[in-house]
Structure formats: structure tokens, C-alpha cells
Amino acid sequence: xxxxxxxxxxxxxxxxxxxxxxxxxxxxxxxxxxxxxxxxxxxxxxxxxxxxxxxxxxxxxxxxxxxxxxxxxxxxxxxxxxxxxxxxxxxxxxxxxxxxxxxxxxxxxxxxxxxxxxxxxxxxxxxxxxxxxxxxxxxxxxxxxxxxxxxxxxxxxxxxxxxxxxxxxxxxxxxxxxxxxxxxxxxxxxxxxxxxxxxxxxxxxxxxxxxxxxxxxxxxxxxxxxxxxxxxxxxxxxxxxxxxxxxxxxxxxxxxxxxxxxxxxxxxxxxxxxxxxxx
Amino acid sequence: xxxxxxxxxxxxxxxxxxxxxxxxxxxxxxxxxxxxxxxxxxxxxxxxxxxxxxxxxxxxxxxxxxxxxxxxxxxxxxxxxxxxxxxxxxxxxxxxxxxxxxxxxxxxxxxxxxxxxxxxxxxxxxxxxxxxxxxxxxxxxxxxxxxxxxxxxxxxxxxxxxxxxxxxxxxxxxxxxxxxxxxxxxxxxxxxxxxxxxxxxxxxxxxxxxxxxxxxxxxxxxxxxxxxxxxxxxxxxxxxxxxxxxxxxxxxxxxxxxxxxxxxxxxxxxxxxxxxxxxxxxxxxxxxxxxxxxxxxxxxxxxxxxxxxxxxxxxxxxxxxxxxxxxxxxxxxxxxxxxxxxxxxxxxxxxxxxxxxxxxxxxxxxxxxxxxxxxx
Numbered sequence: 001x002x003x004x005x006x007x008x009x010x011x012x013x014x015x016x017x018x019x020x021x022x023x024x025x026x027x028x029x030x031x032x033x034x035x036x037x038x039x040x041x042x043x044x045x046x047x048x049x050x051x052x053x054x055x056x057x058x059x060x061x062x063x064x065x066x067x068x069x070x071x072x073x074x075x076x077x078x079x080x081x082x083x084x085x086x087x088x089x090x091x092x093x094x095x096x097x098x099x100x101x102x103x104x105x106x107x108x109x110x111x112x113x114x115x116x117x118x119x120x121x122x123x124x125x126x127x128x129x130x131x132x133x134x135x136x137x138x139x140x141x142x143x144x145x146x147x148x149x150x151x152x153x154x155x156x157x158x159x160x161x162x163x164x165x166x167x168x169x170x171x172x173x174x175x176x177x178x179x180x181x182x183x184x185x186x187x188x189x190x191x192x193x194x195x196x197x198x199x200x201x202x203x204x205x206x207x208x209x210x211x212x213x214x215x216x217x218x219x220x221x222x223x224x225x226x227x228x229x230x231x232x233x234x235x236x237x238x239x240x241x242x243x244x245x246x247x248x249x250x251x252x253x254x255x256x257x258x259x260x261x262x263x264x265x266x267x268x269x270x271x272x273x274x275x276x277x278x279x
Numbered sequence: 280x281x282x283x284x285x286x287x288x289x290x291x292x293x294x295x296x297x298x299x300x301x302x303x304x305x306x307x308x309x310x311x312x313x314x315x316x317x318x319x320x321x322x323x324x325x326x327x328x329x330x331x332x333x334x335x336x337x338x339x340x341x342x343x344x345x346x347x348x349x350x351x352x353x354x355x356x357x358x359x360x361x362x363x364x365x366x367x368x369x370x371x372x373x374x375x376x377x378x379x380x381x382x383x384x385x386x387x388x389x390x391x392x393x394x395x396x397x398x399x400x401x402x403x404x405x406x407x408x409x410x411x412x413x414x415x416x417x418x419x420x421x422x423x424x425x426x427x428x429x430x431x432x433x434x435x436x437x438x439x440x441x442x443x444x445x446x447x448x449x450x451x452x453x454x455x456x457x458x459x460x461x462x463x464x465x466x467x468x469x470x471x472x473x474x475x476x477x478x479x480x481x482x483x484x485x486x487x488x489x490x491x492x493x494x495x496x497x498x499x500x501x502x503x504x505x506x507x508x509x510x511x512x513x514x515x516x517x518x519x520x521x522x523x524x525x526x527x528x529x530x531x532x533x534x535x536x537x538x539x540x541x542x543x544x545x546x547x548x549x550x551x552x553x554x555x556x557x558x559x560x561x562x563x564x565x566x567x568x569x570x571x572x573x574x575x576x577x578x579x580x581x582x583x584x585x586x587x588x589x590x591x592x593x594x595x596x597x598x599x600x601x602x603x604x605x606x607x608x609x610x611x612x613x614x615x616x617x618x619x620x621x622x623x624x625x626x627x628x629x630x631x632x633x634x635x636x637x638x639x640x641x642x643x644x645x646x647x648x649x650x651x652x653x654x655x
Binding site for chain 2: 111121141
């Protein structure tokens with residue numbers, strides 16, 4: 001019997017034996033693995049047999065026209081939307097489709113929303129404090145103490161995102177760009193393995209964009225970063241590898257130049273823009 | 280337990296406790312040490328009235344905890360207040376013993392009147408003070424736990440939650456109006472005589488209840504302040520302003536909401552339990568949806584998300600109510616409405632906002648609302 005056979009085999013570790021908070025297994029390379037993922041809303045296939053692999057430490061840009069399924073893909077990875085079929089694995093140990101949003105977050109997947117959402121009534125420091133990886137149940141949170149170690153970690157992140165001077169300021173008075181960085185900082189506080197960043201430079205000034213590019217490229221390597229972005233100039237400035245989504249599946253993948261010269265990509269997405277922006 | 284000590288390291292809490300202590304001492308002194316014919320003499324009637332205000336103030340603090348810091352506009356906190364009141368009322372009824380009009384040692388008068396021959400199961404144990412006082416906290420706490428569990432698990436928030444809290448208190452009012460429920464129907468529970476062996480009609484007992492209300496307010500305030508100043512309090516504020524974001528940070532938002540909601544309901548129950556022996560009656564009108572809305576008005580008037588604002592609002596509005604209903608009984612609701620409009624227009628952050636403006640310190644206190652949020 002196959003069931004008995006699988007029970008008897010010694011090389012297999014049963015799922016229930018693996019604690020949910022066990023470290024992410026990236027020995028095989030990929031940190032995120034999507035296979036044949038499909039999801040439809042009222043008959044419309046937002047994601048259609050999508051296959052995507054992100055390597056550990058990689059910085060990946062994902063581009064695609066509106067409605068290509070970029071946000072839905074993020075929703076699936078973070079557990080907000082459940083696909084109709086397909087597999088989503090984090091490392092080779094964690095099946096994300098069986099986990100809840102908070103479980104996925106505590107596993108080390110951080111998501112930055114398109115619109116900056118920071119806690120405006122709290123200070124920059126407090127925003128980072130709440131984001132810190134910690135025991136997030138009720139009583140430990142009620143009795144949590146501020147320690148030197150936590151302060152150091154917060155200061156470290158403040159330095160990375162360049163908001164040291166705004167430490168005690170209310171988050172409500174930060175500029176748009178500063179709020180985006182604070183939100184990235186909040187993700188970093190959780191020591192994520194994978195960062196999902198949705199349109200980080202929308203509405204930013206040229207200068208803020210440059211700093212964001214520095215920030216994101218600086219983060220790659222230590223953690224994997226997936227950036228969804230519309231701004232071609234920005235993508236070109238940070239991307240090593242670009243994935244083009246179209247109608248819910250991957251149209252092309254490769255370096256910016258490869259992708260840009262792919263006739264299908266030019267046709268569906270870049271179109272007229274291609275001549276002016278990519279030439 | 281360092282989180283409980285945190286409020287004592289804040290200036291605002293120390294000032295609040297100091298003012299409260301001074302007020303309690305002044306009222307007590309003016310009642311005890313000043314001869315009745317002196318103009319400064321505070322009659323026991325007034326002491327009793329202040330005691331009532333203090334229990335209302337505790338109720339307002341409970342509402343501010345969930346509304347101001349968690350963003351849950353509960354329009355049904357009167358239900359928790361009334362449940363605590365009924366638990367206390369049941370104890371006081373049992374204390375009457377055989378001194379009721381029917382002289383039945385085992386049954387309260389209204390049950391004899393309804394021809395009941397034995398005490399319903401849910402009245403068992405209420406002759407014991409410790410049990411009844413435990414129920415003062417547990418009955419509202421359990422209702423809040425059940426209600427909150429269902430509501431927050433389904434992520435019911437905003438206006439929808441406010442509406443179902445109204446429905447909750449309205450349903451309870453209808454239920455408690457029924458004689459078969461065994462809580463005295465529309466007459467409620469009354470004719471109390473003793474609490475813990477002290478005669479409820481004596482001045483000393485009333486003064487004691489006034490001081491107990493002050494102590495309960497102090498404890499409730501410090502507890503809420505400790506919660507608000509802890510990391511959990513900041514999670515609450517985060518939930519209030521950006522719930523989805525808080526969830527993504529790995530906090531199980533619905534559990535935090537449930538925890539704070541239950542704590543708030545228990546404080547409201549305690550307030551009700553202190554209110555009942557001071558007014559001498561508890562009946563289903565305390566469940567009235569209008570009363571729950573009034574509590575929210577006190578908090579809004581005093582200033583949301585400050586806690587001390589809730590205390591100021593509760594005392595101010597109820598004092599005004601006593602004065603206005605005495606002078607022109609028919610105009611009270613108009614005065615309340617007018618007061619609310621005036622405060623909303625002139626003091627969008629309530630009386631506390633005015634105070635904060637007068638004594639402006641560096642920076643905002645954590646969790647305070649910006650002007651935009653107040654109007655939202």
C-alpha cells in the first residue's frame with residue numbers, strides 16, 4: 001500500500017512534525033516558489049497558471065500593465081487571497097497556502113503597500129517598535145519592556161532608512177518619501193527574508209527616487225526583495241532581473257535589456273513607450 | 280508588573296490622581312467637619328449625587344478606552360453598566376431577607392407577587408457578597424467576550440459594529456422588561472436596605488459609597504492608563520488608525536480588540552455596581568439605547584482618547600443635567616443637543632483639547648488624535 005509505504009519511508013519528514021516557526025529552508029536556492037497558480041474573480045482570471053521563482057537574496061522587479069495581476073500575486077503570497085489552484089512555497093519547507101496572514105508575516109515575508117500606511121498617531125520610533133519581531137501575543141505585548149537591545153536595533157534601522165533625525169517626530173508630519181522609507185524600515189524591523197514592495201517610488205521626487213534605489217539595492221543580498229513598479233527609469237536603475245506579467249501569467253523574464261527587446265513585451269506593454277523610454 | 284507602575288511615572292496621571300484625591304477629601308471634609316447651617320456645607324444629598332457622577336465617570340473612562348484608543352464606537356456600553364448594576368442589585372435584594380413587604384426570607388418581593396415558589400437557578404449564590412461582586416465583573420465580561428468574539432472574528436467594525444451594539448443593548452432591555460426573566464420586570468430591583476451589613480439609608484454608608492466610587496475611578500483610570508501606555512496600547516492605536524497594516528505586522532488584531540473590549544466591559548460593570556446602591560434602584564431603562572449614546576456624548580464632549588477628558592465630560596454633562604432638569608425639565612434634551620453642537624464647533628477635541636492647548640507641552644502625547652481624525 002502506498003500509504004503504508006510512505007509512512008515507512010525514512011527520508012520523509014511529516015508536515016506536522018515541522019514547527020510552523022522553523023527556519024526557512026533555502027538550501028535548494030529559491031526562497032519563493034509559485035507553480036501553476038490560478039485565481040479567478042467572478043470568472044475573470046486575475047492570475048492564470050503563473051509560475052515564478054525568486055532566489056534567496058535576489059532583487060527582482062516585476063512589471064506589467066494595469067490588471068496584469070501584480071497586486072493579486074502579492075495578495076496570494078501574503079495569504080490575503082487564496083488561489084483556486086496551484087502551489088506557493090516559501091523555501092522548500094513552508095506551504096504558504098496553509099498559513100494565515102499573521103503566520104506568513106511572522107515567517108519573514110514583509111509587504112509594503114502602494115500607499116504608504118504608517119501609524120500617524122505614533123512617533124517614528126514607536127512605529128518601528130511595533131514592527132519589531134517579538135512575541136506578539138496579548139500578555140507579552142502588555143508587559144513588553146523597552147530594552148537597550150531593542151533601542152539599538154531601532155537605531156540601526158533608523159540609520160538604514162535615513163530617518164535618525166526624525167526619531168521622536170510624529171509619523172504624521174513626515175513627507176511622502178519619508179513615510180515610504182519608514183514603512184520599509186518597519187518591514188526591516190521584522191528581519192524579513194523576503195520583502196514585497198509595491199510601487200515604492202510613485203509620487204516621489206527625483207532625489208527621493210535615487211535614495212530609494214540605493215536603499216533597495218543595499219537591502220538585496222541580505223534579504224530577497226521583490227519590487228512591483230511602473231516607473232521604467234527606476235526599474236532600469238535597480239533591476240538585475242525583470243519579470244513581465246501579462247494577463248495573469250509570465251510573459252518574459254530576464255535582464256532589462258533582454259526584456260525590452262522581446263517583441264511580445266514591446267507589443268503588449270511597452271508599446272509606444274518603448275521607443276521613448278527604452279531606446 | 281512594571282506596566283502597572285508606568286502610569287505613576289507620568290505627570291498627567293499624577294495630576295489627575297492628585298485632583299481626584301483633593302476633590303474627595305474636600306467633599307468629605309465639607310460634609311463631616313462643617314456645620315449644616317454653614318454656606319459651604321455639603322449635604323449628604325449632594326455627596327450622593329457626586330458619588331453617582333463618579334460612577335458615571337468610570338463608565339466614561341471605559342468607553343473612552345475602546346472608542347478613543349481602539350476606534351470601536353460602542354453604542355451599547357450601557358448594557359455592561361446595567362449588567363454590573365443588576366448583579367449588585369441581586370445581591371442587595373437578597374440582603375433584604377425577610378424584611379420585605381411579604382416577609383418571605385427566601386424570595387424577593389416581586390417573586391412572591393408573581394407566585395414563584397422558589398428562587399431561579401441564576402439567583403443562587405447572590406446572597407454571598409464575594410460571589411455577587413465577582414459577578415459584577417464576570418457577567419458583563421462574559422457577555423463582552425461572547426459578543427466581541429463573534430463580532431471581531433468576523434471583522435465587523437465601524438458603523439456596523441456600532442449598530443449591533445445598539446441592537447444588543449436594545450434586545451437586553453426588551454428581555455429585562457419581561458417579568459418571566461426574573462429580574463423584576465419594568466420595576467427592576469429596588470427597596471434595598473443594607474450593603475455588607477451597613478444601612479444604605481445612613482449618611483455614613485452613602486459617604487462610604489461616594490469614596491468607594493472615587494477609589495474605583497482612580498483604580499480604573501490607572502488600569503486604563505497602564506494599558507494605553509504599554510506597547511499593547513500602541514498596538515490599539517495602530518489598529519484604530521490602520522487595522523490591515525497592524526495585521527500585516529503579525530498582531531492578531533481581533534484578539535487585542537477582544538481583550539480591551541472585555542476589560543472595558545468589566546470596568547463598565549463595576550461602575551454600574553457602584554451606581555445602583557447610590558441611586559437605590561436598577562431597572563431596564565439603564566439598557567436604553569439612548570443612555571448608551573449619551574455616554575458617548577460625555578466622552579466626545581470631554582475629549583476623546585485622553586481618559587481624563589472622559590471624566591471631565593461625564594461629570595460636566597451630568598452636573599449640567601442635574602441643574603437643567605431642575606430649572607427647566609423639558610429643555611434638558613435641547614440643552615444637551617445644543618451643548619454638543621457648541622463643543623463640536625468650538626472645541627473639536629473636547630474640553631481636554633482646550634486644556635491641552637492651555638498647558639501645551641512639547642510634542643503630542645502618544646495616541647492623541649489629530650484634528651482630521653476627530654472629525655472623521
